[in-house]
Amino acid sequence: MATRHHLLQKLPIDLKRLPLTDWKEIFDYLNIDPAIRDRVFRAVYHENTADLETIPEIPETDRNKLLEVATITRSDVHELVRSEDGSWKLTLRLHDGGLTEAVIIPEWSGGTLRKCSASISSQIGCFFGCSFCATGQMGFHRNLATGELVDQVREVEKAVRAKLDTGLTHLYFMGMGEPMNNYRAVSDALTIMRDPEAPGPAPSRITVSTVGLFRQIRMLALDHPEVRLAISIHSADQTTREQIMPVSAKLDLPSIREAMEFHHRRTGHAVTIQYLLMDGVNDRPDDARKLAGYLGALPAVVTLIMLNPVSASDYRRPEVQKMQAFRMILDTSGIPTDVRYCYGEDIEAGCGQLKIAADQKRVSMSMRHRHNMVPDHG
Numbered sequence: 001m002a003t004r005h006h007l008l009q010k011l012p013i014d015l016k017r018l019p020l021t022d023w024k025e026i027f028d029y030l031n032i033d034p035a036i037r038d039r040v041f042r043a044v045y046h047e048n049t050a051d052l053e054t055i056p057e058i059p060e061t062d063r064n065k066l067l068e069v070a071t072i073t074r075s076d077v078h079e080l081v082r083s084e085d086g087s088w089k090l091t092l093r094l095h096d097g098g099l100t101e102a103v104i105i106p107e108w109s110g111g112t113l114r115k116c117s118a119s120i121s122s123q124i125g126c127f128f129g130c131s132f133c134a135t136g137q138m139g140f141h142r143n144l145a146t147g148e149l150v151d152q153v154r155e156v157e158k159a160v161r162a163k164l165d166t167g168l169t170h171l172y173f174m175g176m177g178e179p180m181n182n183y184r185a186v187s188d189a190l191t192i193m194r195d196p197e198a199p200g201p202a203p204s205r206i207t208v209s210t211v212g213l214f215r216q217i218r219m220l221a222l223d224h225p226e227v228r229l230a231i232s233i234h235s236a237d238q239t240t241r242e243q244i245m246p247v248s249a250k251l252d253l254p255s256i257r258e259a260m261e262f263h264h265r266r267t268g269h270a271v272t273i274q275y276l277l278m279d280g281v282n283d284r285p286d287d288a289r290k291l292a293g294y295l296g297a298l299p300a301v302v303t304l305i306m307l308n309p310v311s312a313s314d315y316r317r318p319e320v321q322k323m324q325a326f327r328m329i330l331d332t333s334g335i336p337t338d339v340r341y342c343y344g345e346d347i348e349a350g351c352g353q354l355k356i357a358a359d360q361k362r363v364s365m366s367m368r369h370r371h372n373m374v375p376d377h378g
């Protein structure tokens with residue numbers, strides 16, 4: 001008996017988990033015409049089909065071949081909760097019962113909706129255990145698959161249309177998890193979203209956030225030069241950074257700086273630097289000077305993130321005067337700044353709050369990191 005293709009050793013394969021590079025290989029192996037492959041791809045990613053039986057215009061023989069080896073999973077809306085501040089938290093139930101979350105933030109100006117952004121998750125939990133981050137405290141459960149990332153975007157868009165009668169203007173990979181630590185799925189999702197028929201805003205309105213995985217920062221610049229980059233620095237002092245973000249021991253600041261330079265050279269975009277101000281930890285004038293020195297002439301915008309005054313973490317929001325003094329030092333160094341406050345605290349969707357309990361059946365509150373909105377440079 002002929003040996004099965006290595007990608008088909010474990011059946012059924014979930015088409016939504018299949019890396020884009022493997023689609024061609026599988027369909028070629030099954031001897032299915034590329035036009036039919038494209039039809040199936042569109043059905044999965046543009047039309048949200050969850051059933052191979054219902055995809056139209058597929059010859060019966062090809063359909064049967066696919067039914068023998070493949071399946072399509074789906075993510076369903078579990079909950080959509082509105083915060084008093086107008087933001088929304090969308091929880092999706094994944095095919096294996098896991099939960100993932102996205103936050104929707106409409107921004108109004110004089111009664112007019114100016115911008116509507118969403119932040120989606122890339123993993124359930126996270127490996128890196130940053131001390132201010134609820135996701136980090138829950139440990140790592142699993143990566144989200146490409147299809148699960150695209151599902152989040154689609155469901156977020158649907159919710160935005162239903163609730164606000166408008167489209168999604170900006171998308172941030174800043175929910176649970178470290179997107180760059182799930183690079184292949186995130187990159188495939190970005191590739192899919194390049195197609196105007198796929199869900200999601202234009203690539204130039206998509207931002208990927210990272211704690212500084214420098215190899216992946218370079219890959220992102222090469223693979224998706226139109227996509228924007230945000231780096232959670234939180235301290236420009238290596239020792240302090242390692243205390244609050246243990247992964248920093250492997251992600252030294254000079255290497256991150258070089259990767260940001262590379263990204264800027266390749267893409268021409270300014271980098272967003274996210275900096276969560278924590279009282280007595282990283283908010284002193286000396287910390288600001290170090291940050292200014294670290295960034296130097298790099299085209300960057302610093303988003304200073306203010307914790308909610310009442311948070312479940314041990315960290316506290318600094319006095320406004322301290323934030324202003326910090327900001328002034330950056331301003332006088334010629335570094336543009338922006339100050340953001342957390343949204344959705346009352347629904348556990350604020351920056352640093354997304355955390356799904358170990359049983360993955362409920363969402364609980366505690367402080368998470370940077371997952372605030374960053375400024376629009378698009």
Ligand code: SF4
Binds near residue numbers: 126128129135
């Ligand atoms: S801050 Fe980001 S990288 Fe750190 S633990 Fe949280 S999700 Fe992971």
